[in-house]
Amino acid sequence: MKKQAxxxxxxxxxxxxxxxxxxxxxxxxxxxxxxxxxxxxxEKCVKCATCWVYCPTQCIQEKPNxxxxxxxxxxxxxxxxxxCPHRAISMIEEAEDD
Amino acid sequence: xxxxxxxxxxxxxxxxxxxxxxxxxxRVHSQTDNPAHSRIHVAWDDKAxxxxxxxxxxxxxxxxxxxxxxxxxxxDAYSGVVFWDENRCVDCHLCTLACGYAGIxxxxxxxxxVKCDMCNQDPACVKACPREALEFKKGAQLFNQWGDLEDxxxxxxxxxxxxxxxxxxxxxxxxxxxxxxxxxxxxxxAGVGAVGxxxxxxxxxxxxxxxxxxxxxxxxGARRYYNRIGRDVTMLAFGGDGGTADVGFQSxxxxxxxxxxxxxxxxxxxxxMNTGVQRSGTTPYGSWTSTTPVGKALKGKTRDAKPMPLxxxxxxxxxxxxxxxxxxxxYYAKLDKAVKAAKHGMAYIHIFSPCPTGWRFPPxxxxxxxxxxxxxxxxxxxxxEHAKGDIEFTYSPEHHIPVDEYLKLIGKYRHLDQEQVDYIxxxxxxxxxxxxxxxxxxxxxxxx
Numbered sequence: 001m002k003k004q005a006x007x008x009x010x011x012x013x014x015x016x017x018x019x020x021x022x023x024x025x026x027x028x029x030x031x032x033x034x035x036x037x038x039x040x041x042x043e044k045c046v047k048c049a050t051c052w053v054y055c056p057t058q059c060i061q062e063k064p065n066x067x068x069x070x071x072x073x074x075x076x077x078x079x080x081x082x083x084c085p086h087r088a089i090s091m092i093e094e095a096e097d098d
Numbered sequence: 099x100x101x102x103x104x105x106x107x108x109x110x111x112x113x114x115x116x117x118x119x120x121x122x123x124x125r126v127h128s129q130t131d132n133p134a135h136s137r138i139h140v141a142w143d144d145k146a147x148x149x150x151x152x153x154x155x156x157x158x159x160x161x162x163x164x165x166x167x168x169x170x171x172x173x174d175a176y177s178g179v180v181f182w183d184e185n186r187c188v189d190c191h192l193c194t195l196a197c198g199y200a201g202i203x204x205x206x207x208x209x210x211x212v213k214c215d216m217c218n219q220d221p222a223c224v225k226a227c228p229r230e231a232l233e234f235k236k237g238a239q240l241f242n243q244w245g246d247l248e249d250x251x252x253x254x255x256x257x258x259x260x261x262x263x264x265x266x267x268x269x270x271x272x273x274x275x276x277x278x279x280x281x282x283x284x285x286x287x288a289g290v291g292a293v294g295x296x297x298x299x300x301x302x303x304x305x306x307x308x309x310x311x312x313x314x315x316x317x318x319g320a321r322r323y324y325n326r327i328g329r330d331v332t333m334l335a336f337g338g339d340g341g342t343a344d345v346g347f348q349s350x351x352x353x354x355x356x357x358x359x360x361x362x363x364x365x366x367x368x369x370x371m372n373t374g375v376q377r378s379g380t381t382p383y384g385s386w387t388s389t390t391p392v393g394k395a396l397k398g399k400t401r402d403a404k405p406m407p408l409x410x411x412x413x414x415x416x417x418x419x420x421x422x423x424x425x426x427x428x429y430y431a432k433l434d435k436a437v438k439a440a441k442h443g444m445a446y447i448h449i450f451s452p453c454p455t456g457w458r459f460p461p462x463x464x465x466x467x468x469x470x471x472x473x474x475x476x477x478x479x480x481x482x483e484h485a486k487g488d489i490e491f492t493y494s495p496e497h498h499i500p501v502d503e504y505l506k507l508i509g510k511y512r513h514l515d516q517e518q519v520d521y522i523x524x525x526x527x528x529x530x531x532x533x534x535x536x537x538x539x540x541x542x543x544x545x546x
Contacts, residue, residue: 004248004276005302022299026291028254045158047178049102049241053426054465056257056265058249062100065158073253077260077454078462085107085235086155091462 034076036091040068044088051080102238103178106221112231113149115142122226134207137214138223154201154214156180165196179216240427247272250302257290260461262451263365265423267292267336273433278332279320280305283313283346285338289372310345313337314353317360332440333360340370343379343406354413357443361436364406364448371456379404384518386510397513407448411482416443419481422450424469428492432481450477458509470504475526478533489536501526
């Protein structure tokens with residue numbers, strides 16, 4: 001992963017009495033919301049990256065021979081499963097005791 | 099750096115078993131029409147109207163390769179294609195047994211195996227299909243070019259499931275890069291936390307929260323400051339349709355007329371989704387919203403949507419385009435042009451943005467909705483470059499599907515009667531006819 005973002009200035013020099021400037025990045029673990037989980041069938045995945053293109057949360061991660069969702073972020077919308085041209089992704093209900 | 103591979107998708111519901119792909123494949127690879135030489139086969143059940151496809155999928159972990167005792171099958175790491183070496187093959191046909199998809203089969207005429215080689219990434223079968231049942235998906239090219247770059251939006255935004263705005267924001271910033279100042283007026287993009295609160299932000303670029311009314315004028319001022327200190331920084335607005343076509347229109351119109359240098363992106367989800375699904379100026383005719391309800395007499399919105407992209411063309415913007423996230427490669431190409439145009443004047447992109455929550459449809463159908471609306475000519479994809487002076491379609495409106503195909507997907511149109519559907523069809527046809535009048539190519543340059 002190539003880092004793109006850079007700190008525009010030395011954040012320690014921002015005076016406290018200035019209008020608030022956000023310098024901390026929020027991370028929300030939206031995986032908590034999920035009711036259904038995408039499960040990738042590695043045999044069927046051909047690495048066409050269609051899931052990566054359309055995943056609204058952009059949580060699809062590349063593995064050696066397949067792609068899969070990062071379950072700490074995935075909200076379970078099911079777009080990847082619906083769009084997968086080889087039906088390699090199925091949505092499985094999250095069970096309480098899993 | 100990872101790599102993805104192009105693939106051929108098969109839409110069984112569009113296939114009528116005509117077999118043109120089969121004969122075209124045989125013609126290209128063996129110069130005959132004999133289907134025995136074809137690497138693609140279609141099973142068609144006339145009674146059930148059911149189609150099945152037998153074609154090599156170029157598997158990620160191909161069973162044929164591991165079954166081959168002679169090393170005649172090799173998966174190419176660059177293109178992803180499983181290549182067959184006819185000199186090494188010992189004709190044992192074990193691969194045909196190992197493959198669960200009938201993707202590699204024995205040619206009865208020659209006694210040797212045949213398999214798809216993707217025609218050097220330009221498959222003939224896809225071009226031969228008259229019903230677009232075969233589709234060559236090139237999303238992997240976007241991934242290979244851009245997938246390695248850091249997402250400039252933090253993981254996890256509090257947007258709804260299947261939010262198109264989130265998809266737009268992430269892809270746009272990945273393409274445009276960190277030298278960007280982002281404005282997010284009140285609306286979903288700001289509401290999901292992109293702009294942040296109390297010293298915490300969700301974008302890794304500078305971002306600010308203008309009023310609904312002054313997005314374009316604030317960005318214009320920021321850009322003029324950067325011009326003065328000699329830095330080339332892209333100004334980018336993520337406006338909603340309300341913040342663009344209604345409340346923010348005055349400042350946008352002024353900035354467009356003055357030719358301020360910025361990319362103004364209108365994420366059009368056809369209403370005020372962030373505040374409870376009220377109608378906006380771009381809500382289309384017939385839509386249910388909380389302020390255009392459906393009852394005994396009321397049948398949704400009675401007025402047509404404002405043709406916002408055309409209004410911006412009339413302003414003489416440097417670059418104007420419409421886009422849909424279903425056609426992501428088209429969107430990336432338009433962003434390329436917008437970035438260049440924004441160095442001289444205003445680039446305006448109008449993105450069709452289906453909203454599962456406000457439009458009442460399942461989140462998984464997000465891209466399906468974005469695609470069908472384009473195919474039904476309700477969201478024609480085109481671009482306008484001021485120097486050329488004409489509108490060019492980037493998706494041909496000629497072979498369109500009926501508007502009904504799109505309307506039936508979306509809950510906010512569930513109440514429509516036939517008369518209303520007919521009106522929407524006529525309106526779509528007229529929009530295309532109107533756009534066609536703008537396709538006259540007349541190059542001019544300004545006097546100074």
